[in-house]
Amino acid sequence: MPAKASCEVKTRTVRQPQKNGDIYVIERQTRYDPVKKYNVVLSSRIIGKIPKGETSVVPTRPKRSSGEKVSVSNEPDLPVLASRRKVGMMDIIDHIGKASGIDDAIYASTDQGAAKKILSLARYLLATNGQSFPGITTWQFTHPLPYEEGLSEDIYHDLFETVGRDESLIQSFFESRLSSLGGKALLAYDSTTVSTYSGRISEARYGFNKAHDGLETVKLLSLYSIETRQPVAFTKQPGNQPDVITIENALKQLQVLGINSAEIVTDNGYYSEKNLAELLHAHFDFITLIKNSIKWVKKELDSHLDEFRTTSSACPFDINTHGITIMRMQEFSRARKYASTKKGLAEGDEEIFRRRIYLHLYFNPLRRVEQDTVFDKDIFELKALIEGGASEEDLSDSAAEKARKFLHIRHYGSKCTVTFNEKAIATQKKYHGYFALVSNCEKDPFECLRKYRQRETIEFFFESGKQRADGNRTRVWSSECLMGRMFVQFVALCYYEHLSEQLRQLKQSLASEIADPENETSETLKNKKKLLSWLKNTPVYLTLQWFDAVEEVKVSTKLLSRRWTTEITARDRLLLEKLGVPAF
Structure with a gap:
């Protein structure tokens, strides 16, 4: 017991x-x-x-005890505590994150610790113009970041793995980006390739490499809002997948994230009748570049060649370009995913349907001259190679095909003579200078052209990703880490694109205010002219770096504490005021 x-x-x-x-x-x-x-x-x-x-x-x-100060004899007496941090650039970036809603969207998508790490890494990429991540281990000591505990290589590597596996976080952020567009969104859809040395990334494949560096690639596909100039979503796929087969998944992603009405703009890499059928079936509007060589497009072009010489066909905002529109009832087909008793179709059967589409044809004489010049240069180089002893086996597939089509090659013993096939060349040049767009919603050829040309903004976005977000190489060794890293880079590019758009709008506003000043003092007008001139000649990165010289000093003594920041000029103060950044 x-x-x-x-x-x-x-x-x-x-x-x-x-x-x-x-x-x-x-x-x-x-x-x-x-x-x-x-x-x-x-x-x-x-x-x-x-x-x-x-x-x-x-x-x-x-x-x-309350109100009592205790002195410990074995502790050193520290009468002054002081710190110095670079806050000018970081205050601007902090304002961007809050004003754009990017920070709120990240905090709403994950826990606070992970959110602060993601935002800290994204801000580092923006502030350093895409320096590699290991540099943050020392950089963070002089620049305030949301994650105050400090980021090491182990911490952000673990973060990439966690984020890469957390699809809910990623899709929640995309949903927030898409919901901010409102109304009918005008979206550009395109892809780029990211090279990799890793042999452990399953998506890394040999395919078309836009960097031409001979490495395996991962394909990065993005949706970009043309009107707001903001990236809204992305995904990755194996590098050997052709663009033309990727549109169906993009439509599914848009629908599940609440976008049921959008106009999607693509280049000719995405044109196929199957893709158009999927877009029409999902009730999305579209504009896509289409090749002149497609049989029904070529037939329409041959029938309307004389119409491009009229003055009324000239584009109002580009007189060198002439355009016409042909409305067609086009037949499409798609494989049914479910059987239909009403239509008598089984699962997998081809369903035929007809829809109205608008074929917009364009001609630009300057474009014709450029294409003729490039074509002639290629043919002359090819002729010289063959006359120099190059055989068909030595040529690439495309070069060998050109040689067979546009050159007459005759061998007399060891001697080789090469002449031009002028008839085939004339047939090829007949269509130089022409291009075509197809849409199911845009009836006016020049409004359709205007929207298509705005698609180029996504190309600038891809360029920014590679140059300003360390996106040339994957720099990770697993698929999960790659997705997490791409997500952080995507958030950094959201920051960059928002700031770029704010600066573009500011330059337009300043130009208007200078041209028509109302009750402006001479000093204010002078500062506005200085600011406009500076912004026109300074890229976004250097604009941020200019304010990195603004430092905050904090000093605490036994008697009191004080803080102060570096003084700035009237021109710089005007920029902060126009951007809505609180004064330093």
């Missing part, structure tokens, strides 16, 4: 390890509670600590 508890107060000493390696020596008083049947702690007092790496106990500072 167990002994009866005495219920006396007992005093004992315990050692409690801390995260920093120190060990606290704690004196505790306990008493057994017969009702609760366990020892209850009556009091706990720290009597000393064993510093990390030592064995002897060091007394700790006694707890101070």
Whole structure:
């Protein structure tokens, strides 16, 4: 039978390890509670600590009572505490994150710790113009970031893996980006390739490499809002996948994220009758570049060649370009995913349907001259290669095909003579200068052309990703890390595109205010002219770097604390005011 508890107060000493390696020596008083049947702690007092790496106990500072200051003789007297941080550029970036809604969307998509790490890495990419991530380990000491605990290579590597596996986080952020567009969105859809040295990324394949560096690539596909000039979503696919097969997944992503009405603009890499059928079936509008060589397009072009010489066919905003529109009832087909008793079709059967589409044909004489010049240069180079002894096996497939089509090659013993096939060349040049767009919604050829040309903004976006977000190489060794890294880069590009658009609008606003000043003092007008001239000649990165010279100094003494920042000029103060950034 167990002994009866005495219920006396007992005093004992315990050692409690801390995260920093120190060990606290704690004196505790306990008493057994017969009702609760366990020892209850009556009091706990720290009597000393064993510093990390030592064995002897060091007394700790006694707890101070309210209003009492305690001086410990073995601690050094620190009369002044001071710090210096570069805050000018970071305050602007912080304002961008809040004003654009990017920060709120990230915080709403994941826990606070992960959100702060993502935003810190994205801000680092923007502030350094795409420096590689290892540089953040020292850079963060002088620049304030949302994640104050500090980022090491292990921390952000683990973050990439976590984010790469968290599809809910990624899609939630995309949903937030798309919901901010409102109304009917005008979206550009295109792809680029990212090279990799890694042999462990399953999506890395040999295919068309836009960098032409001979490496395996991963394909990055993006949706970009043309009107707001903001990236809204992305995905990755194996590098050997052709663009033409990717449109169906993009439509599914838009629909599941709540976008059921959008106008999608693509180049000719995405044209196929299957893709048009999918767009029409999903009730999305589209504009896409289409090749002149397609049979029904070529037939329409031959029938309307004389119409491009009229003055009325000239484009109002580009007189060198002439355009006409042909409305057609086009037949499309798509494989049914489900059987239809009403239509008598089984699953997988081809369903035929007809829709109205608008074929817009264009001609530009300057474009014809350029294409003729490039064509002639290629043919002359090819002729010289063959006359120099190159055989058909030495040529690339495309070059060999050109040689067979446009050159007459005759061999007389060891001698080779090459002449031009002028008839075939004339047939080829007949269609130089012409191009075509097809749409199911745009009836006016020049409005359709205007929207298509705006698609070029996504090309600038891809260029920014590679030059300003460290996007030329994957720099990771697994698919999960790659997706997490791409997401952080995407957030950084959201920052960059928002700031770029703000600066574009500001330049337009300043030009208008200078041209028509109202109640402006001469000094204000002078500063506006200075600011406009500076912005026109300074890229976004250098604009941010200019403000990186603004430092904040904090000094605390026993008597009081003070902070101050570097002074800025009237021109710089005007820029901050126009952007809505709080004064430093």
